[in-house]
Amino acid sequence: MLQGWVVVATSFAYLGLLFAIAYYADRRADAGRSLIANPYIYSLSLAVYATAWTFYGSVGRAASDGVGFLPIYIGPTLMIALWWVVMRKILRISKDNRITSLADFIASRYGKSALLGGVVTVIAVIGIVPYISLQLKAVSNSFTIVLQYPAIVMPAKVGAVPMLQDTALWVALSLALFTILFGTRHLYSAERHEGMVAAIAFESLVKLLAFVAVGVFVTFGIYDGFGDVFARAAADPELRPLLTPLEGVAGGYASWVWLTILSMLAILFLPRQFQVTVIENVREEHLKKAIWLFPLYMLAINVFVLPIAFGGRLHFPGGVVDADTFVLSIPMAERQELLALLVFIGGLSAATGMVIVETIALSTMVCNDLLMPVLLRLKSLRLNDRADLTGLLLGIRRGAILLIVLLGYLYFRLAGDAYALVSIGLISFAAVAQFAPVVLGGIFWKGGTRRGALAALVAGFAIWFYTLLLPALARSGWLPIGLLEQGPFGIALLRPLQLFGLAGLDQITHAMLWSMIANLGAYVMVSLSGTQSAEEHRQASVFVDVFRRSPEGGGARFWRGTASATDLHHLLARFLGAAAADAAFRDHAKRKGLSWPTQPLTADADFVHHVETQLAGAIGASSARIMVASAVKEEALTLEEVRRIVDEASQVVMYSHQLEQKSRELEAASSELRAANERLKELDRLKDDFLSTVTHELRTPLTSIRSFGEILARDPKVDLAQRRRFLGIIAKETGRLTRLIDQVLDLAKIESGRTDWTETAVDLREVIGDSVAAMSQVLQEKKVRVEVHLPEQITPVRVDLDRIFQVLLNLLSNAVKFCNPQDRRIEVTLAERDGWLRVEVCDNGSGVRPADEKSIFDKFVQAGDTLTDKPQGSGLGLYICRHIVEHHGGRIWVQRAPAGGACFAFTLPIERGAPIHQP
Amino acid sequence: MHGFEKKGQRMIALCMLGCVLFNFPILALFNVPGLLFGVPVLYAYIFITWALLIALMARVAEKRD
Amino acid sequence: MTKKVLIVDDEQNIVTALEYLLGQSGYQVEVAQNGEEALAVVDSFAPDLVLLDVMMPRVNGYEVCRRLRERPEWRHVKIVMLSAKGREVEVSKGISLGADLYVVKPFSNTELVAQIDALLAGA
Structure with a gap:
């Protein structure tokens, strides 16, 4: 067979x-x-x-x-x-x-x-x-x-x-x-x-x-x-x-x-x-x-x-x-x-x-x-210009076989x-x-x-x-x-x-x-x-040290990468802080004979290595490698290489993403902390200023009181008319002291949230009339002309009468303080529109600087520079006003009056829970 | 990493052992007339040693790190 | 010859008290409501001593003190600073600017007058 x-x-x-x-x-x-x-x-x-x-x-x-x-x-x-x-x-x-x-x-x-x-x-x-x-x-x-x-x-x-x-x-x-x-x-x-x-x-x-x-x-x-x-x-x-x-x-x-x-x-x-x-x-x-x-x-x-x-x-x-x-x-x-x-x-x-x-x-x-x-290499064949060499390659291989x-x-x-x-x-x-x-x-x-x-x-x-x-x-x-x-x-x-x-x-x-x-x-x-x-040299170490390199095995590829010095600085600053990053940069620049930051650094392999070493000291070598790798842009990766990276190093990529996210979170947390710290410092400074201001405000009336008290007590020669005058001053300054103490107490209540609110239906026209009347002595003394514009009809509103009265007094006394000393004039206007009542107190003074328009309602803040402009008051009045108005669901702000002075306005909703529409 | 080192070292040791066993003078000791289990002594020695060496390599290679 | 004292303060009531007090003590007294006014009055009034409040609008007490000390013809003028701000930094700032005395409000009348007497007697 x-x-x-x-x-x-x-x-x-x-x-x-x-x-x-x-x-x-x-x-x-x-x-x-x-x-x-x-x-x-x-x-x-x-x-x-x-x-x-x-x-x-x-x-x-x-x-x-x-x-x-x-x-x-x-x-x-x-x-x-x-x-x-x-x-x-x-x-x-x-x-x-x-x-x-x-x-x-x-x-x-x-x-x-x-x-x-x-x-x-x-x-x-x-x-x-x-x-x-x-x-x-x-x-x-x-x-x-x-x-x-x-x-x-x-x-x-x-x-x-x-x-x-x-x-x-x-x-x-x-x-x-x-x-x-x-x-x-x-x-x-x-x-x-x-x-x-x-x-x-x-x-x-x-x-x-x-x-x-x-x-x-x-x-x-x-x-x-x-x-x-x-x-x-x-x-x-x-x-x-x-x-x-x-x-x-x-x-x-x-x-x-x-x-x-x-x-x-x-x-x-x-x-x-x-x-x-x-x-x-x-x-x-x-x-x-x-x-x-x-x-x-x-x-x-x-x-x-x-x-x-x-x-x-x-x-x-x-x-x-x-x-x-x-x-x-x-x-x-x-x-x-x-x-x-x-x-x-x-x-x-x-x-x-x-x-x-x-x-x-x-x-x-x-x-x-x-x-x-x-x-x-044979340029005449122009192979470099050909997109697809598959056919040629197959032909060569078949011929070779x-x-x-x-x-x-x-x-x-x-x-x-x-x-x-x-x-x-x-x-x-x-x-x-x-x-x-x-x-x-x-x-x-x-x-x-x-x-x-x-x-x-x-x-x-x-x-x-x-x-x-x-x-x-x-x-x-x-x-x-x-x-x-x-x-x-x-x-x-x-x-x-x-x-x-x-x-x-x-x-x-x-x-x-x-x-x-x-x-x-x-x-x-x-x-x-x-x-x-x-x-x-590079290939020799890539081959001989193949096991010593990190698991993703990208050493050779890695050094082909490019990075920007800014990115690297950012990376270092993220983990070491800006100061240490600066130091690392200066250190590297010194070895290169440059002076950073006046001379820019090139992010070459040596520098990347330097950064990686710095980073390794803080977060460990392998993490440092990943972080640096994420900051370094790699050159000309072929499709094959990309596929391999995705296959083999998807784990690494995932870790790197997680690490990056964690570092971002850390960064966010630390910047929040920094902001909080800044606010605390600011508060501390404000408190310091407040104490200084309150002290000043307490001591000024006390000075007059003490001084006149001593004169009256020790000097028998003071005539009767003068005695009366001095006693009057003492009484006035005592009242000033009392007001200040009241304000501080108000503030304490507001801060602790223990304020009692007793709300009744109130006709705001009456409240405005009463407050102007209460100020009449001061108004007369300072020869202030007050114009009050009230509507014929007004809807009563449920508010805490005493508090709104307090707001009006405060705004009025501010207006008196800041109006034009040559021709003191104040205008008070009440209007009702779309379910809101709006009160304006305008003076003819120099107005509020635009920069202060918001902060003036903050606690302890006084308009103007404390050293060149003598502050008027403790810096608490407007803060308390804002608190009261906002408690009633309204809003308070300041704007420039048509005449050029300051115009303080606040609104109150006629019905609480009314639409949030604000006039 | 330590486990790998150990496995590598054991493998190197096996290679050296094989080099000694399949070389002069050890081979000469068995290059003598006579039969062992009906097989010439040298052939029997070589195949048995070879099989044992493979068994040891299997053991080391498959051992978990 | 009666010594002359210039009182600079924007708090009217305190000015009133000081005016009375120093008048009773035999000084010739002049008043300025703020820093600018004080600097304007100094030349014509030629005081031997200036009682200077620190916290004033526009030109404050420190500034007045500095400008007075800049002029050779006013070097001899005694300066007493009055302030409701009594923290150490403020006191030392006043002294370093050339004030002879820094008095914290509220003050004792007798003490203040005694100190002013002493300053002017030494001159």
């Missing part, structure tokens, strides 16, 4: 299924119900690490080296233990800085250097090409083998078939097409590919299932369990050395150690691993599960490698069958068609998964870090036969390991510079190229083999495989040793011998 069309149809059906899964996951993601937002899918997607190399190559390696395949999985396990320290940091940095790829990460760390990003991209693409060729080789070989069923025939040498009949070419083209359909259907926001991740996770399940199925079949179907396989191997003299392999194989322990280190680095820096672990990560917490689930997956897929390897060696003695194909050839030899098909699909899974993720990651780099920076896969095919045609699967893969591992110093150094050491990073990458990559890629091409016959044996130009010291005469190591160990010395050496030396630009 394993005819060609069945295999091809099954393959395409499988790819179709993957496509469906990806499509479904994308739909779910668009609907906001992410399929991949859980740690299990995340862990399975990380297993994209297991490629055709693992699926076919591990058995091949084990068949010749024994445990030699294991460091590739133990290394990552050890590195993953460090993930909690290393990967969490990389994740946080990447999320904070919106990193889109490994190249972006490195470029961003070293001052957003486009050159560095380009170099990383070139290294990654060239380094990964052998790895992709490995997948093509594995898939095309397995396809070729399966088609020969039931015969077991090894594929022909590469190049023996014309290119167009080469299976690998068609595999390559199909994979490229599939990846393009898959990964670049549209531009994903945030560079995340949910559909791809879901499909990859599914593929991880398929390849594990297929491999375990073969393992179980070989171990328990063909043989009788692990013990049986190993016992037979131990009995075979050819296989016996593989049971204690570490002494026999090339390099021994050194090789083991280097492979472990290499794969520790590969798990971090392979572009596809960076893609699934960092870029596609949904939540940082998923690391917790991935830290043990992913190693567990690697353990599981390796359990049956040795039984299959030994089983294969026992099954196909003599080495006629390539050990790299055992996984497929054993089921075929045993006529297990379905199992063979499953294995083929498993291998396809492993290869496609790798190619898809790797090429998507690389195409992102090629697009974002290599081509776009160049294209955007096709190019990378074809490069893989080219490498396969050139050098595919010279090495086994694992050896090909290790060349790629060694290439990406060159990223280790600049990335790990970059996140833990602030001193690394852009030039140091460039030097490190170039030096490391050059050595890698010379000691690993060149020999591969030479062995395949594309370069003279003499290059390896005699060295270039016959210089033995420069032989690529024994550089500087270093012999006795296996190829990978040799290459890693030299490239790492060059790489690390250049990184440290060049970094230490140069200086960083401001941008590099």
